[in-house]
Amino acid sequence: xxxxxxxxxxxxxxxxxxxxxxPSCGGxxxxxxxxxxxxxxxxxGPDVVLVPRRSRCRxxxxxHVLLPAQLLxxxxxxxxxxxxxxxxxxxxxxxxxxxxxxxxxxxxxxxWLRSLARGAGRVRERFTALAASLVTDPPLxxxxxxxxxxxxxxxxxxxxxxxxxxxxxxxxxxxxAAAQTCGLLLAPSWPVMAGNASWLWAAAR
Numbered sequence: 211x212x213x214x215x216x217x218x219x220x221x222x223x224x225x226x227x228x229x230x231x232x233p234s235c236g237g238x239x240x241x242x243x244x245x246x247x248x249x250x251x252x253x254x255g256p257d258v259v260l261v262p263r264r265s266r267c268r269x270x271x272x273x274h275v276l277l278p279a280q281l282l283x284x285x286x287x288x289x290x291x292x293x294x295x296x297x298x299x300x301x302x303x304x305x306x307x308x309x310x311x312x313x314x315x316x317x318x319x320x321x322w323l324r325s326l327a328r329g330a331g332r333v334r335e336r337f338t339a340l341a342a343s344l345v346t347d348p349p350l351x352x353x354x355x356x357x358x359x360x361x362x363x364x365x366x367x368x369x370x371x372x373x374x375x376x377x378x379x380x381x382x383x384x385x386x387a388a389a390q391t392c393g394l395l396l397a398p399s400w401p402v403m404a405g406n407a408s409w410l411w412a413a414a415r
Contacts, residue, residue: 213389216278221263230265233392237269245275251287253294279385283393287314292322293384299323300359325396330361333395337364340390341371
């Protein structure tokens with residue numbers, strides 16, 4: 211899987227120009243049909259039908275789904291929905307209150323929160339380092355009161371730092387989080403993500 215820009219036309223141009231790299235070997239990706247249709251729940255408005263593009267590496271022959279940066283892997287809700295829940299938890303809300311506010315089943319929200327909690331230290335470390343790597347004087351967060359809240363604050367700090375990078379502009383924090391982790395923010399582990407050098411441009415508006 212590789213995280214890409216949410217604009218299908220941009221992705222097609224990148225494929226045609228050989229600008230997307232295989233996350234397994236770093237080779238050049240080319241178009242390879244489409245993945246299965248998915249129904250994505252968003253914060254506001256009707257559900258969105260998505261048909262992700264597939265790609266094939268010209269070097270190793272591996273195939274990869276090109277996941278738009280607005281999404282997380284194997285989740286029916288857009289990253290912005292899940293991010294809203296994570297932010298509410300960091301601010302002190304319980305999963306039932308969050309579920310009611312978002313109109314989602316409590317069990318679904320509880321699953322998101324538990325997944326982030328299991329990897330909170332890893333998320334805090336990764337995104338604090340990311341913020342520090344993007345600009346000379348990054349807006350690093352102060353301790354937020356819990357490991358979970360620290361992780362959420364680190365994602366916000368990295369988005370603030372990315373927005374300072376020339377040519378990038380506004381970067382939605384949970385879109386950046388999805389892009390930087392290849393959609394695996396809530397996964398039990400993160401594989402080595404070789405070749406995903408375009409993550410910042412996938413996350414940018």
